[in-house]
Amino acid sequence: MEEELLPRSTINVEDIPASGASGSATFVLVLSTMVALCGSMCTGCASGYSSPAESGIMEDLGLSVSAYSFFGSVLTIGGVIGGLISGKIADLIGRRGAMWISELFSFAGWLAISFAKNAWLLNLGRLSMGIGVGILCYAVPVYIAEITPKNLRGLFTSANQLMICSGLSLMYFVGNAVTWRTLALIGAIPSLLHVVGLFFVPESPRWLAKIGKEKELEAALQHLRGKNVDISQEATYIRDYTETFQQHSKSRVLDLFQMRYVHSLIVGLGLMVLQQFGGVNAIAFYASSIFSQAGFSSSIGTISMAIIQIPATAVSVILTDKSGRRPLLMVSAVGMCLSSFLVGLAFCFQELSRFKELTPILVLIGILGYSVAYSLGMAGLPWVIMSEIFPINVKGTGGSLLTLVNWSCSWIISYTFNFMSEWSTAGTFFIYSGISGLTVLFVAKVVPETKGRALEEIQASINHFL
DSSP: OOOOOOOOOGGOOOOOOOOOOOOOOHHHHHHHHHHHHHHHHHHHHHHHHHHHHHOOOOOOHHHOOOHHHHHHHHHHHHHHHHHHHHHHHHHHHHHHHHHHHHHHHHHHHHHHHHHHSSHHHHHHHHHHHHHHHHHHHHHHHHHHHHHOHHHHHHHHHHHHHHHHHHHHHHHHHHHSSOOHHHHHHHHHHHHHHHHHHGGOOOOOHHHHHTTTTTHHHHHHHHHHOOTTSHHHHHHHHHHHHHHHHHHOOOOGGGGSSSSSGGGHHHHHHHHHHHHHHTTHHHHHHHHHHHHHHHHHHHHHHHHOOOHHHHHHHHHHHHHHHHOHHHHHHHHHHHHHHHHHHHHHHHHHHHHHHOHHHHHHHHHHHHHHHHHHHHIIIIITTTHHHHHHSSOTTTTTHHHHHHHHHHHHHHHHHHHHHHHHHHHHHHHHHHHHHHHHHHHHHHHHHHHOOOOOOOOHHHHHHHHTTT
């Protein structure tokens, strides 16, 4: 495949303007981020819905365990479809347009579930919701990363995971007090807020540069940075950078597999695969049954998870631009490794009928420890890094591929967990522990630090354009 490099003079990191390097959190910037984060809350609500709704749906609609397992995993099938088209949609109609389309799928899915009288409508609603969430997983972090200055990018982009956790916790809390139909209507509220809010926020300046709308680019950037801020240098740099890559390579799928993008692909794909194969969705989707199997109260266990995840994610949001991405990812992976090992050890005691009385408390400690560790880094930072490492000419195809892989792996984990648990619950968690251990090595050896660097600088250096 063609390997000609860009002329070195076209991209010079030293030319990155001060306004692109740092900036203040203006009202429009905060509002735009908050509107985008409604999509993140929708994602959390969708992920957290199946656990508290399980007993009610199975009883009211007469679903078997296998039928409900299919209902749970349909979300990930929809996520695969959404992930496949997310980048192309965001490139064609913009980041705002992609989020708007995704919420139509999500809102329709919530309504279908709420009014479902049979399994097929229930599954269709879950599938529609999954498609919407699959698009959101790409569009939300990319939009936030493209509108924020670099000194705020990590803070604002990692808030994506905070809102996912908030949505998950909302489902766990409220799900113990209302029926599954009412819970579905509550889950639709963030989607509705998102759709309305998108009418009041600007489009991504970098996408506007990509499609050649120079006046709209400057207007959006001025809106985001504030009336009295000189945005001319930043606008010129974004425009020149984008034009350089657009001239060099059109947005084709095969362009992503050129040698210059190998590092970005390895980093992105590695983080997405390791995030999911660490077992996160097995725990998120089947937390109730894991606690029950251990002999611990499922309602107390899931509520404890909901309570502990939000402050842990908030700490991650605060530390992302202070400690950096790599240290948080490694600490997170170490915690997941040790916590999964503890859960495996607890179930090992249960299977061997030795120290059996320790199993419930050890499983609780392990699951809560896993939730904290995951929330600190591996939950949100792979998506942050995904939004940073691909240049504009392959961002759509790169983001689609990574989102597709993430949801495919999520489906594998959610579908296989019950079968693996029948084989050996202890062995299942030991496998998750081993994969988390490999994650530590992968981050240490392969993942670059992106803290405090402009998007153009990161993308040019990691893809060998400097």
